[in-house]
Amino acid sequence: MYEMADKVFPMTAEGKEKLENELNELKTVKRQQVIERIKIARGFGDLSENSEYESAKDEQSQVETRISQIEEMLHYAQVIDSSKIDPDEVSIGKDVTFLEDGEDDPETYTIVGSAESDPAAGKISNDSPIAKALLGKKKGDKVSIETPGGSFEVTITAVK
Known part of the structure; x- marks a missing residue:
């Protein structure tokens, strides 16, 4: 879906703003929620058999991957007027x-x-x-x- 090799992401001003808002939400809200879920899951004991912990770690990976994708797109954004x-x-x-x-x-x-x-x-x-x-x-x-x-x-x- 994302062609990182091109290093140009054409988008509208509205699309850029939407990505900036999503990035802010991921960094300030979602990331903190996942960290809290991991802390709670660690309290359940043995991490090797802790599905809550595994689920939270998977979500953390997804959030961090999306943050990286958005940062890359915004860095190489080309707003079309x-x-x-x-x-x-x-x-x-x-x-x-x-x-x-x-x-x-x-x-x-x-x-x-x-x-x-x-x-x-x-x-x-x-x-x-x-x-x-x-x-x-x-x-x-x-x-x-x-x-x-x-x-x-x-x-x-x-x-x-």
């Missing part, structure tokens, strides 16, 4: 609406950096096949999108 891009051009931070050939219902997605994608909320990663095909295109363009499930043609009807 979509207001400086042609208003009709598809870019990170913009909503794009398109109509698939042969369909009656348009689809709308917000293109965001991979760190903030949430397909269920209509936010697709700039690394997704759909976004890759649409980036740089303009309202009215006909675009061929190649996905693992096959290819299809769409016409961009709006960019906001």
Whole structure:
């Protein structure tokens, strides 16, 4: 999911703020809760057979891994200001609406950096096949999108 080798994480200002808030929550609240759970579990005795202790240590590992991931993303964040891009051009931070050939219902997605994608909320990663095909295109363009499930043609009807 995260391409650390690239060392660039494009994202919206909103996405960066969300990551900063998550990092703060993990460092100031979640980390302290896990430390407290470990202290309590140690009091239960033999650590080799203590499932509470093992669970707390696993959670601690997950929290620390997520903190490292977020710190890396924020360090190499590239905030995209979509207001400086042609208003009709598809870019990170913009909503794009398109109509698939042969369909009656348009689809709308917000293109965001991979760190903030949430397909269920209509936010697709700039690394997704759909976004890759649409980036740089303009309202009215006909675009061929190649996905693992096959290819299809769409016409961009709006960019906001």
